[in-house]
Each structure stands twice: as structure tokens, then as C-alpha cells.
Amino acid sequence: MQVDSSGLQVLSRAECLDLLSTAPIGRIVFTDQALPAVQPVNFHLDGHSIVIRTSTGSKLAAATRRAVVAFEADEFDLERRTGWSVTAVGLARAVTDPTERDRLAELPLTTWAPGNRDHYIVVEAEQVSGRRIAD
Amino acid sequence: MQVDSSGLQVLSRAECLDLLSTAPIGRIVFTDQALPAVQPVNFHLDGHSIVIRTSTGSKLAAATRRAVVAFEADEFDLERRTGWSVTAVGLARAVTDPTERDRLAELPLTTWAPGNRDHYIVVEAEQVSGRRIAD
Numbered sequence: 001m002q003v004d005s006s007g008l009q010v011l012s013r014a015e016c017l018d019l020l021s022t023a024p025i026g027r028i029v030f031t032d033q034a035l036p037a038v039q040p041v042n043f044h045l046d047g048h049s050i051v052i053r054t055s056t057g058s059k060l061a062a063a064t065r066r067a068v069v070a071f072e073a074d075e076f077d078l079e080r081r082t083g084w085s086v087t088a089v090g091l092a093r094a095v096t097d098p099t100e101r102d103r104l105a106e107l108p109l110t111t112w113a114p115g116n117r118d119h120y121i122v123v124e125a126e127q128v129s130g131r132r133i134a135d
Numbered sequence: 136m137q138v139d140s141s142g143l144q145v146l147s148r149a150e151c152l153d154l155l156s157t158a159p160i161g162r163i164v165f166t167d168q169a170l171p172a173v174q175p176v177n178f179h180l181d182g183h184s185i186v187i188r189t190s191t192g193s194k195l196a197a198a199t200r201r202a203v204v205a206f207e208a209d210e211f212d213l214e215r216r217t218g219w220s221v222t223a224v225g226l227a228r229a230v231t232d233p234t235e236r237d238r239l240a241e242l243p244l245t246t247w248a249p250g251n252r253d254h255y256i257v258v259e260a261e262q263v264s265g266r267r268i269a270d
Contacts, residue, residue: 006193007249025211029164029171036164036205038173040220058141070171076160081247085175112216112268114142133247 011130016086021045026073032063044109050123053111061119064092084132088125095120146265151221156180161208167198179244185258188246199227219267223260230255
């Protein structure tokens with residue numbers, strides 16, 4: 001078991017992707033008008049791709065067009081003070097191909113926020129890293 | 136009640152700070168080697184300042200030295216599909232004044248990660264925004 005300089009367990013890429021596939025909510029980290037920005041979103045892990053639904057005119061859609069973004073999910077147990085976090089960094093792209101959009105529309109991905117959300121953003125999980133705080 | 140273009144309730148600054156004061160964990164968003172980075176941390180809200188403890192040699196300490204960062208906390212109810220998120224954006228600074236460090240050391244701020252964490256980072260919550268998804 002590998003441990004980092006902070007004493008946290010280092011997760012493998014496979015462990016990170018397994019954990020990401022269990023999380024209903026993650027946070028997309030991007031730049032908005034030259035400032036750091038972060039927004040929680042529902043997502044679905046489709047192979048090595050993080051799929052997010054939003055509305056076409058949203059700030060998120062505009063700010064993540066062919067941008068390198070980070071995507072983070074985590075889960076913590078407040079009683080036991082344990083938990084994990086996984087971060088993926090990669091290129092975000094808007095899905096414009098109708099065939100791909102139709103395929104993504106079949107994924108089990110429902111957003112909690114109201115409104116029409118027919119715009120898909122895909123983040124390729126190029127760099128993946130994760131840590132665990134164990135008992 | 137104000138609602139944004141995504142149909143989410145817009146929280147006031149006072150509501151945002153109240154919610155931040157209840158959260159044990161947040162996520163600091165910064166830039167690391169020109170890439171977006173995000174790291175979960177324990178924190179304490181001290182007035183309008185977010186106080187974080189880390190180790191002196193950590194990547195977080197190096198990357199947030201006089202940088203504008205974002206800080207996010209949230210809480211979601213997976214059953215009811217409700218929740219809130221708050222984001223603060225502001226200047227991060229390392230605490231170097233011994234008097235201030237002694238005062239911060241008295242705060243109820245314990246980190247879950249092991250190791251010596253005697254380096255304090257303070258993020259001034261200059262811009263604060265928050266959203267709620269209600270029933």
C-alpha cells in the first residue's frame with residue numbers, strides 16, 4: 001500500500017475509476033472569467049469518460065468548451081473520520097454529434113436540478129488520482 | 136425567493152456563511168502547474184475567513200501562496216435529491232504572524248489526515264455564492 005507525503009493511502013487508477021462509478025455527485029472545476037470556479041453536478045462514468053448533462057446556455061456549458069477541467073468526487077464518514085476522494089483531470093468537450101448524443105441520452109443519468117438539460121459535456125479522465133483516509 | 140437560470144434557489148451571503156459554518160469538510164480549488172486542482176480539507180469558518188491546516192511542505196501550501204482560490208462545501212440528500220452548495224472565492228494567504236498562528240491554533244479545527252499540520256492557510260471569503268435544490 002502506497003502512502004503519500006501527507007500519510008494518505010494512494011489509490012490506483014482502477015480503484016479511482018471504481019469509486020467514481022459509485023458516486024452520484026461530483027464537482028467540476030473550471031475557470032470562469034479568469035477566476036477558479038466549481039460546481040456540483042450529477043454525472044455518470046461511461047468507461048473512462050465523465051458524462052454531465054446541463055442546459056445549452058449555462059455558464060458551465062460556456063466555460064468548459066474545449067477546456068482542461070478537473071472533476072472531483074468524494075465520500076466521507078463523519079463519525080469514523082475516514083473517506084476517499086478521487087480527482088480526474090482532462091479535456092472537456094461539448095457533445096455535438098447526434099448519434100453520440102442519442103447514445104448518452106440512454107445512460108442512467110438524471111439531474112436533480114430542474115429544467116431542460118439536453119446539452120452533454122464529456123470529460124475524458126486522462127489523469128486520475130485518489131487518496132483514502134483509513135481507520 | 137430568487138431563482139437562477141437553472142431553476143435553483145439563490146442563497147444570500149448570510150445564508151451561505153451560515154451553511155459554511157456547519158460543514159466539516161470543504162474543497163479548495165486552485166491551480167497546480169497550470170492545471171486545475173481540487174483537494175478536500177477540514178476547515179473552520181472564522182468570521183468571513185476560511186481557515187485550513189496543512190503541512191508546511193505540502194503541494195497545497197505551495198500552490199495557494201497569495202493565489203486567488205475557490206472554496207466549496209455542499210451537502211446533498213441522496214434520497215430526496217435535495218441539497219445545497221456554497222462557493223467562496225478569495226485570496227489565500229499563508230499565516231506567518233506568530234500571534235495570529237497562536238490564535239488560529241485555538242480554533243476547533245482538527246484535520247483527519249495524519250501528520251504534523253502546523254501550517255495555516257486563510258482564505259478570505261470575498262465573493263460568496265450559493266444554491267439550493269429544494270423539494
